[in-house]
Amino acid sequence: MNGRAQSLVAGLLSLLFLGVFLGIWHLATVPKKQAEAPVDEYSKLLGKGAKKSEGFPTLSQIGEAAFTQLKDPLYDRGANDKGIGIQLGWSLMRVGAGYALAILFAVPLGFLIGMSPVLYKALNPFIQLLKPISPLAWMPLALYTIKDSSISGIFVIFICSVWPMLINTAFGVASVRRDWLNVARTLEATPWRKAFEVILPAAAPTILTGMRISIGIAWLVIVAAEMLVGGTGIGYFVWNEWNNLNLTNVIFAILVIGVVGMVLDFLIGRLQAAVTYVE
């Protein structure tokens, strides 16, 4: 089977899986016989017969929710009720800020650690200790010290994105081939030139790998952080709909989160492909 045929079959299989999944969903949630119109006051108070969604949402309900949300993504009906577009914007802004700070911190520091085996050994225990801490565990501490919930959110993104970048940068820099460094030394390149023209390009694919891992984690964490802190963002959106036990909107938001995460990963993936080289 050649490459093209393989992709075709894979694509068809994907569609098949999707079809099976949606089919099962549909069968599992197919609406039961509509209850007769409410007869007594009690069932009226329970909202029977009205447009009350019972049980797990059906596919058409999800479609309807998606349509309403996407039709007007930028509406603003007060501080606590904004469209999905605005919420996404807030989340992306927080992720962007925390992530950018993490790059500014982790890449230079990773460089330094990678170039100096002593520093690497000295800092390694700290990195290993701090790396596995759930970023959300920092939240109470951040709220207490930073005294601002929005900046605390950004801090949490920073702290979760920093480790993969730091470790990968250090690793990438440390494992630049000796020959290349020796060539640079023979040519008497200045340290600056050595760093930017030899080490950086050589370590770039590894650094980008770290960044790709980080963006994935950052996007995972922002949803949880916003559910915790509230106010704005896609995480808040999920939380607010959960309050109302509105699973339809929650599922819609989950889909949106997935799509955005995929796009972010794709973008960094493209960047990674651009700096990858073949020896």
Added chain:
Amino acid sequence: MSAMKCICGAHHSQEEHDLNDRRLLEAAVMRALFPNVARRRKFLASVGASTAGAAVSTFFPFGALEAMAQEKGKPEKPDLKIGFIPITCATPLIMADPLGFYREQGLKVTLNKTAGWALIRDKMLNKEHDASHFLSPMPLAISMGLGSAQQPMRVMTVQNINGQAITLHAKHKDKRDPKQWKGFKFAVPFDYSMHNFLLRYYVAEAGLDPDTDIQIRVTPPPEMVANLRAGNIDGFLGPDPFNQRAVYDEVGFIHMLSKELWNGHPCCAFGTSEAFIKENPNTFAALYRSVLTAARMAREAKNRPLIAKVISPPNYLNQPETVVEQVLTGTFADGLGNVQKVPDRADFDPFPWQSMAVWILTQMKRWGYVKGDVNYKQIAEQVFLVTDAKKYMAQLEMKAPASAYAKVKVMGKEFDPSQPEKYLASFAVRKDV
């Protein structure tokens, strides 16, 4: 903790503050009467300052002027952020937004829906919010530095009385006697909440020790129904609309309304920090009037359906209107197949009874949240602003009680606020200290 101070905090007592205000005002009038400095000094020197003041005040309505100067002053800070939890307890402070009561007082308020009570506390401590919806024990706890950094918080009004319930999972329909609840898991919104104290009181009366015989978990109100459905908890003593929501979603039933435990008990409060009051006395006054106006409207049964309509949308409670309406009107399905009619299921008496604060403190001590001697009266009077409440209620022609203390009955047992230690000693079940 600071001693009793005046409203602006710069004077040792409210009287001194008032006196000082009066002097400033007199000086201003004097300046207006005698614009020439030399002539004014001469007049004052010849008759004496106090005589001059008295003379002027006979034909000058200082009292009224004073009130005007204090009351209708332009808010120092018109743009305010106020935190709230999406529950019907917050009805007055929420409805004041869509119904324009804040605007009426020259305030531009942004209501921030907040994810839980710990965050409500932190955002007040951080000054991210200017004023906030609280559980009424919270300002006491924060002012005492319990469970947080100590910062003086003040209760301006009680938001609501009654309006809570014990909701049990539908599978416990045959376990209506709390003696059968050994091993149950319950959720309450926060440690420092009336819910926690009332639930503890209730099971203790049935002979259970709330610390060992049942499990009490802190769960944000919105998550209570989801946890009940999942079977993580057997029930909760929680705020509405979540009791009614559990019925509406057919996962639980209302075992008992909190008014059956203590009719007229406080639940949530509206408050701000002492620092905010000091810095923004006019804003404080305007805020007071807005929330009291809302409370006055919310007390009228005939307004409840309208109120349910304006506070149900996604921007506020984000709940089905019928659920909120059942809570506010008191005509509700109880989850057992009955329609109950309890018009005072929820009510919104804003008066911050200091006796309520004393009761809360006794329970905090009873369950070990505070250890050692508690100066009940002093703390209650510092935190629950009765003088201000009376003043602003009078301005709005609302009836305020003369005394800030009243005897109440909790589950048939009398509580005398002047004897907190005796009351505390009368409980068989309590945490050993």
